[in-house]
Amino acid sequence: QKEVEQDPGPLSVPEGAIVSLNCTYSNSAFQYFMWYRQYSRKGPELLMYTYSSGNKEDGRFTAQVDKSSKYISLFIRDSQPSDSATYLCAMRLEGSYKLIFGSGTRLLVRP
């Protein structure tokens, strides 16, 4: 079993839809949670960063962490074709330097 599980998709939605992306994890000691966006043939770009449980909002993006369920989510409101990319969740332990990534979910926003 992988430490971090993520549905690979692809997830196809119409422009303007609300998108929900999710990851589950097995190690309850993870404390730092991140979402990265990766366009084709590019490096990952940090979107959201959360420490421990709770919600964080930044523009059209909202990140949620539910440590009791070991489940994190990224919501994208008013999705745009430019949001079409692969979304990677990542997490790390307190005091560690290593990011553990999910395998990524490919998102396609149709005009």
Add this chain to the structure above:
Amino acid sequence: ETGVTQSPTHLIKTRGQQVTLRCSSQSGHNTVSWYQQALGQGPQFIFQYYREEENGRGNFPPRFSGLQFPNYSSELNVNALELDDSALYLCASSETGSSIQYFGAGTRLSVL
């Protein structure tokens, strides 16, 4: 743009050869990490360098080695290349103790 630059962009090697990949960190960042990303997978941690020393290592064999220089730039060396080493190699820089790692665009290595 993150300010992390990697070279070369693409590389083709044959099995058994050796390769060196290079990374220039974002200004002010003294920690660099290397990741391997196979097609359709998330990045896998190779190792991290801080103050020119290896600071931690993932589940990769010794033929994967690295260097960090006084200006915080870094190299990843892979010896005795295998077909399964074909992947996107990502460099990420960060400030000491920070969770936030900024990635370069990567070097795509193909081993034939």
